[in-house]
Amino acid sequence: MPTQCEEQINGLSSVVYGLQKRPPTEHLARISSSSFTGSFIHTINRDKWEKYIAVIANGDIRVFDLNGKERTVKKPSGVTYLKAHDPSTAFSAVTVADYTFIVNKERIVRSYDPTKNIKLTPVNQRYQTITITPIVPAYKDELWKREKWFRCWSLYKCRIGGRTYSYSAENGGASGFASYLAAKLRDDTGLHVVNNGHAVEIPLNSGQQPFPVVDESATSYLTWDTRTYYRDKREGVERITEKTNPRCTYKQTSGIVRSTTSTRLIGYRSETGDILPAPTPTNKMGIVHVRVGDYGTTYNVNINGVLQGQVKTSDKNRTEISTVAITEGLYSQLSKKLSASFTVAQKDNVISITAKNANADFTLTCSDSLGDKAIFACKGRVQSFTHLPATCFHGFTIKVAGENGVADDDYYVQYQENTKGERTSGSWVEVAKPGLNRRPSYQTMPHRLVSNADGTFTFEAIDWNARKAGDEDTAPEPSFINKPISDIFFFKNRLGLLSDENIIFSELGSYYNFYPATVVQMLDTNPIDIAVTNDTVSLLRHAVPFNETLLLFSDLTQFIIRGQDRLTAEEVSVDVTTRFECELKAKPVGAGKNVYFSTRRGNAAGIREYYVDPESKVNDAADITSHCPTYIKGSVRHLSASSNEDMLLTVTDQDPSSLYVYNYYWQGNEKLQSSWSRWEVDGVILAASFMESNIILVIDRTDGVCLERITLTQINEPSSRSFPTEINLDRRCFIPKGGSRPYQDNRTRAVDIEGNIYEGDRLTAFFAGGAKQDCYIGIPYRFYYLFSEQVATDGNKVAILDGRLQLKRFTVSYVDSGFFQASVEPEARPEQSYTFTGRLIGSTRNRISRVPIESGKFSFNIQSEASKVKIALHSDSHLPLTFQAAQWTARFYKRNQRI
Numbered sequence: 001m002p003t004q005c006e007e008q009i010n011g012l013s014s015v016v017y018g019l020q021k022r023p024p025t026e027h028l029a030r031i032s033s034s035s036f037t038g039s040f041i042h043t044i045n046r047d048k049w050e051k052y053i054a055v056i057a058n059g060d061i062r063v064f065d066l067n068g069k070e071r072t073v074k075k076p077s078g079v080t081y082l083k084a085h086d087p088s089t090a091f092s093a094v095t096v097a098d099y100t101f102i103v104n105k106e107r108i109v110r111s112y113d114p115t116k117n118i119k120l121t122p123v124n125q126r127y128q129t130i131t132i133t134p135i136v137p138a139y140k141d142e143l144w145k146r147e148k149w150f151r152c153w154s155l156y157k158c159r160i161g162g163r164t165y166s167y168s169a170e171n172g173g174a175s176g177f178a179s180y181l182a183a184k185l186r187d188d189t190g191l192h193v194v195n196n197g198h199a200v201e202i203p204l205n206s207g208q209q210p211f212p213v214v215d216e217s218a219t220s221y222l223t224w225d226t227r228t229y230y231r232d233k234r235e236g237v238e239r240i241t242e243k244t245n246p247r248c249t250y251k252q253t254s255g256i257v258r259s260t261t262s263t264r265l266i267g268y269r270s271e272t273g274d275i276l277p278a279p280t281p282t283n284k285m286g287i288v289h290v291r292v293g294d295y296g297t298t299y300n301v302n303i304n305g306v307l308q309g310q311v312k313t314s315d316k317n318r319t320e321i322s323t324v325a326i327t328e329g330l331y332s333q334l335s336k337k338l339s340a341s342f343t344v345a346q347k348d349n350v351i352s353i354t355a356k357n358a359n360a361d362f363t364l365t366c367s368d369s370l371g372d373k374a375i376f377a378c379k380g381r382v383q384s385f386t387h388l389p390a391t392c393f394h395g396f397t398i399k400v401a402g403e404n405g406v407a408d409d410d411y412y413v414q415y416q417e418n419t420k421g422e423r424t425s426g427s428w429v430e431v432a433k434p435g436l437n438r439r440p441s442y443q444t445m446p447h448r449l450v451s452n453a454d455g456t457f458t459f460e461a462i463d464w465n466a467r468k469a470g471d472e473d474t475a476p477e478p479s480f481i482n483k484p485i486s487d488i489f490f491f492k493n494r495l496g497l498l499s500d501e502n503i504i505f506s507e508l509g510s511y512y513n514f515y516p517a518t519v520v521q522m523l524d525t526n527p528i529d530i531a532v533t534n535d536t537v538s539l540l541r542h543a544v545p546f547n548e549t550l551l552l553f554s555d556l557t558q559f560i561i562r563g564q565d566r567l568t569a570e571e572v573s574v575d576v577t578t579r580f581e582c583e584l585k586a587k588p589v590g591a592g593k594n595v596y597f598s599t600r601r602g603n604a605a606g607i608r609e610y611y612v613d614p615e616s617k618v619n620d621a622a623d624i625t626s627h628c629p630t631y632i633k634g635s636v637r638h639l640s641a642s643s644n645e646d647m648l649l650t651v652t653d654q655d656p657s658s659l660y661v662y663n664y665y666w667q668g669n670e671k672l673q674s675s676w677s678r679w680e681v682d683g684v685i686l687a688a689s690f691m692e693s694n695i696i697l698v699i700d701r702t703d704g705v706c707l708e709r710i711t712l713t714q715i716n717e718p719s720s721r722s723f724p725t726e727i728n729l730d731r732r733c734f735i736p737k738g739g740s741r742p743y744q745d746n747r748t749r750a751v752d753i754e755g756n757i758y759e760g761d762r763l764t765a766f767f768a769g770g771a772k773q774d775c776y777i778g779i780p781y782r783f784y785y786l787f788s789e790q791v792a793t794d795g796n797k798v799a800i801l802d803g804r805l806q807l808k809r810f811t812v813s814y815v816d817s818g819f820f821q822a823s824v825e826p827e828a829r830p831e832q833s834y835t836f837t838g839r840l841i842g843s844t845r846n847r848i849s850r851v852p853i854e855s856g857k858f859s860f861n862i863q864s865e866a867s868k869v870k871i872a873l874h875s876d877s878h879l880p881l882t883f884q885a886a887q888w889t890a891r892f893y894k895r896n897q898r899i
């Protein structure tokens with residue numbers, strides 16, 4: 001091709017400016033005197049003002065800003081997670097706002113039970129328990145005028161902490177008063193007061209004295225006034241005494257409201273200060289729920305098949321059909337008969353029965369004469385959620401069978417007082433199976449690096465959420481448990497992990513939860529755990545968001561997750577998109593409408609460009625190194641791309657001192673430029689990343705690890721400081737007058753504001769006592785361009801091979817260029833060198849006081865057969881260099897002619 005070459009070193013190909021000497025690296029800082037070779041480096045590009053470099057090396061993490069200043073990194077969880085055999089390949093990271101998530105691919109993820117096998121300190125809580133004893137009888141009936149009943153209800157009343165609380169037995173008896181008292185105390189004290197049947201529990205703060213309690217409860221009886229009058233009768237006058245003004249009179253009783261204090265275990269404090277809840281008691285427990293009260297109905301409660309409680313309601317008395325009255329009747333019998341082996345409590349229309357022996361189990365059944373629809377026994381499992389009472393005992397947990405009769409739709413609920421801090425009487429909350437406490441171990445799961453507001457960072461373990469609902473079948477553990485995580489990414493407001501053949505997405509918007517919030521229904525926000533399907537084993541290595549989709553890479557196959565508006569477990573699908581062999585030591589990178597990934601060709605590497613054909617809509621991956629299949633040496637260990645600069649950077653393991661640079665340019669659907677070149681750097685390149693139009697480099701040099709920058713824009717910094725030209729020196733650094741050198745290197749060259757050059761002894765003298773004037777210092781680097789063999793072509797641009805092409809002369813067009821040389825190396829003859837000094841006789845620019853920069857054409861002799869000569873352009877000058885065209889003259893000798 002007319003625009004191809006054999007080698008291009010430290011050259012930048014541009015469709016606008018032509019071929020230029022690449023921009024120099026600018027010295028920002030030396031960040032370490034010891035080597036970072038083999039480390040993992042991640043760039044944090046938070047915004048325009050906050051850009052950092054995170055380095056993981058030697059089992060530790062350090063963070064630097066782009067000025068080379070090391071930021072403080074707090075490590076409350078330690079750095080054990082950062083230990084790896086080869087950090088450069090063992091880690092992957094993704095940054096989301098102030099959080100950088102870091103995964104160690106060598107770590108096997110484990111799950112653990114936070115209540116087991118760790119050193120825990122018991123945490124006790126003092127409680128004040130206010131117990132309410134039912135007033136028996138709760139009311140008294142008196143026949144009034146032989147026609148109607150007048151009822152006097154007892155009164156529950158007490159003073160607690162100076163406040164008076166009263167409650168008529170008509171509204172629910174002892175359990176009703178307990179519910180009322182718990183709600184009022186929550187409001188008055190602000191404490192987490194819990195109602196448990198006939199008892200109210202008040203947690204006491206450290207050093208707090210119990211509230212004084214005065215019982216003022218009273219029984220009630222009927223009193224009235226009398227009125228006497230006389231009525232005439234045939235036999236004479238009749239004296240009549242009549243009851244008037246009936247009313248209830250209260251008589252204070254005792255022993256109804258009692259207060260006690262106790263201390264009991266509520267949890268354990270771990271070594272990190274976290275308080276873990278106390279293990280759930282294993283004592284078997286069941287409840288009796290009186291759901292319906294009716295006339296002439298029998299209610300039975302059986303324990304272990306033996307009738308232990310029975311209540312028969314009246315056919316006429318309305319007061320006997322109250323569910324609370326029926327419950328109190330059953331509670332009275334059960335509490336007496338079962339006191340030896342069970343603890344019995346009542347709360348409204350619910351009775352709890354708990355075995356005192358933790359190893360003892362029992363059966364609980366109920367029946368009634370209304371077709372078993374009036375009373376329910378709830379123990380272990382209920383058939384329907386509607387069988388549960390509206391109010392129950394705090395902490396009671398039970399399994400609810402699903403509608404399909406299979407275990408897959410079963411779920412667990414627990415009654416909780418003060419749900420999520422709300423001051424209510426409590427509610428049923430879906431929970432996980434009791435005793436199922438396992439969660440992903442924070443020590444083996446990804447950690448996070450947090451950017452703090454004060455400019456510091458915190459590297460810490462993450463408190464990954466535990467299972468919130470369901471059991472092993474309905475909410476199984478994520479598939480990454482007991483496997484390593486190979487990549488971490490962010491897609492459609494979900495944190496994603498790759499493990500083995502699975503893709504695991506967090507709950508929508510909740511990045512630390514990989515369990516469903518509920519198993520009762522399938523929510524769109526639920527986590528997603530899906531495996532790829534393929535005819536071969538496909539261990540997923542990397543995930544790259546691309547064009548509203550997610551590309552997944554295995555060693556032999558590429559998969560795609562389509563980008564629906566909502567990514568849900570019901571709609572997600574993983575499809576095979578292409579089948580190309582990959583070498584995935586370096587994570588693929590996206591730029592614009594393309595994704596780039598590496599392949600392997602023996603001792604060389606190749607790069608493929610994944611794209612979607614705009615016409616056929618078919619996914620493909622073109623080999624962009626097909627015209628130079630052995631150019632990139634070794635295996636690719638780092639890729640970085642920029643859609644602003646249309647450039648791809650490649651770093652390999654066999655040539656770590658070189659950046660392999662791919663420049664491309666698209667015009668519509670046609671690629672007009674596809675240029676590979678090599679940028680040499682004196683040192684081991686540890687990282688190369690784009691930040692806007694800059695390349696940020698971390699280079700391990702002989703004097704330490706340096707942070708450097710290459711600016712790709714055409715902004716000429718030296719010109720802005722009144723220097724006459726651009727200055728192309730690596731490790732370039734501006735030194736003001738009187739300043740000193742930031743580093744020592746015997747190859748250093750200095751250029752002052754007048755264009756004078758200082759090297760060797762002159763450089764030492766120039767900096768003696770401080771720089772004599774403003775200058776730039778740096779290390780010269782070589783530009784080298786080797787032309788391909790020139791061939792003759794016919795009118796159709798087809799090469800004519802049956803002849804000899806004798807090159808006579810070469811001419812190159814240059815623009816605003818200084819010193820360069822052209823070398824001609826014929827076969828079996830000495831090399832000839834032609835020098836352009838930048839000065840042309842007769843040019844207005846050719847003045848002694850002016851830096852030699854010119855535009856024009858430079859010609860030099862070849863006088864050799866095209867196939868037996870090497871023609872090259874090279875320069876190690878600090879002056880700018882731009883070539884826009886090259887042409888040659890030759891004589892072609894045809895070897896044969898068709899007759």
